[in-house]
Amino acid sequence: MSTATLDLTAVTAAAAAAAKVTAAASDAERAAWLTAVADALDANVTELVAIADSETNLGTVRLTGEVGRTTAQLRLFAKVITEGSYLEAVIDHADPSATPPQPDLRRILRPIGPVAVFSASNFPFAFSVAGGDTASALAVGCPVIVKAHSGHLRLSERTAEIVIEALASAGAPGGIFALVSGREAGTALVQDPAIKAVGFTGSIPGGRALFDLAVSRPEPIPFYGELGSLNPVVVTSAAVAARSRELAAGLAGSFTLGAGQFCTKPGLVFIPEGTDFAARLAEASKDKAAAPMLTERIAEAYAPGLKSVADQPGVTVVSGIVEQDSLADGAAPVVFSTTAANVLERPGELLEECFGPTTLLIEYSSQEELARALAKVPGSLTATVHAEPQEDISALVEQLSELAGRVLFDGWPTGVAVNWSQQHGGPYPATTSLFTSVGATAVRRFQRPVAYQDAPESILHPALHESNPLGIPRRVDGVLKLS
Missing domain, CATH: 3.40.309.10 (Aldehyde Dehydrogenase; Chain A, domain 2)
Structure with missing residues (x-):
């Protein structure tokens, strides 16, 4: 086994260990982590834009705006998870008179585990190290390992340093975030058993190759790829x-x-x-x-x-x-x-x-x-x-x-609003899934549903407690209740 593989294994093992902590963390705690990262990026915007401009030639005006979009994304997801509907909490009370008799069932979305994120070349901030995929995964409690894009490697490394320091200062667990680089590392990351999903933005050939790796693993995993689009x-x-x-x-x-x-x-x-x-x-x-x-x-x-x-x-x-x-x-x-x-x-x-x-x-x-x-x-x-x-x-x-x-x-498609209603995804090859990679519901890619039957309340997530201590929207016995 190569040194690079050994290092990657250590990184993914740390992410797997962190996943237990991040899954148990409250929405308020995770929101604070996201906000800390946003604040740190804003505080270092001048340095980051200078590095990005030297590597991408996109210009300081465009890049400064993109940093603003990136930090806005992080803050949006902090709002999404504290609002609470992202959990899709559902309660159906027991009904012995139903045919057949109905048990008490309570359903919620839970984080799937460590996620691999592949940076894009065309958005060195918003679809990169601390971009939307990273923000949405961290928001729901999934540790993230980013594969840096070779087109802006120095920027990726500096951004990662800022993210890691901000997360640690905010009390997030070690192993919650890491950066790797190189094609071999990216391929190995998709195949690593600790990784439970992949987010990708890039070319059709590159994305399809990684998609095929993800679904051919002994344990296939979701691959959320944005590959190519003609936008008629x-x-x-x-x-x-x-x-x-x-x-x-x-x-x-x-x-x-x-x-x-x-x-x-x-x-x-x-x-x-x-x-x-x-x-x-x-x-x-x-x-x-x-x-x-x-x-x-x-x-x-x-x-x-x-x-x-x-x-x-x-x-x-x-x-x-x-x-x-x-x-x-x-x-x-x-x-x-x-x-x-x-x-x-x-x-x-x-x-x-x-x-x-x-x-x-x-x-x-x-x-x-x-x-x-x-x-x-x-x-x-x-x-x-x-x-x-x-x-x-x-x-x-x-x-x-x-x-x-x-x-x-009567408009033009360039420019993607980052909000609750956005859908940035479409039939293949635009994306490999039905979900959006931009906007509030991007978090749905990194969650899976779990139903608890006749469970004691003491072991349930607070969102499923009878009193609704979080005050979040839920569906109870088929009726949507906003708090």
Whole structure:
């Protein structure tokens, strides 16, 4: 056994030991841990942003805002667990007269144990060491081991130091949080028996390889992966007629935001044939500057990705240059165009994600052709529709709801609110599960239900006590009671 494996085994063993303490900790205690981490990150924001900018070239404005989002996430989950409905506490009292007789049953969600979290490249704070996966797992009492992303390793190490110190100062148990790095460590982490679930944000090939490892273990575990998303947009004829220039400006801003490296970038835009929208978009995109990409690997893959699209029969370049050196010069926007009929002929070639500031316009000739082309689009995080108030879009919205986890109206998908109602997840390959990775219900990924039958109250979680000492929402004998 290698030294690296021995070290990892020690880390996961410490996490397993900590899990007993974190599971028994009160919601108030865990909320205090999360708040302490948030406060520590805010206190060190200048240092962290400087490190992040040197490794990612995302700029201090964007990175400072992302630290704010990250600490807001931590504080949101502190509120989620003290509010209490996350436990889904249910009580059904005994009823001897029922057929068959009904025992006393009390059900609650409990933490599943140590969790592995894989950092993302495109959000070095919000989806990284102290990001949403880490926050939601710690909130419900699951120790976390983060696999650092190689694209911002120094930042990951410094962030981890701050997190560990903050947790210890707040009274959290040793072993509750750790950081590992390297591909071998990541693979071993998914296979370690102490790990009970995995959170991942990254590419389809990398995520699928880890997913297969997770489900092929002697004890398969949940793998919550966010892998890839095309985020289709549908623009109706009436919308183009009413506000073509406005729509083009909005789309240009969205698909180029962050050099097109947001997971919610609108990569496919369905437009009616015979309009001026392509010309409008070319005009709106022409002054969007090239921007550095997150890593060398991503930058080197952009031009080949563009060429793969450009080389497909029936595809034209609306604006931009396909042949570019995005590693040396930054990634410049490129807009492509094709038809829905062409997509129906070669969906495998045309419906592939190209990471970077590019989008594909798809002209449809009828509602029926639009519906058939949308049916070929893989599962996405978002789907967007731009229509006018008088239009009946109910059938279209129903189809988009089957395709994506979040459906937007007259807006753009880049930008994800962190709140109670958010759904950031969709059918595969957008995610490998039904749950969200952003917002309050992200905690559901790291809990499992347990029912207690005829149990003495002294051994039950306070949420299941008859008097409801926590004052939380519960369902009692089929009736939802808010306190």
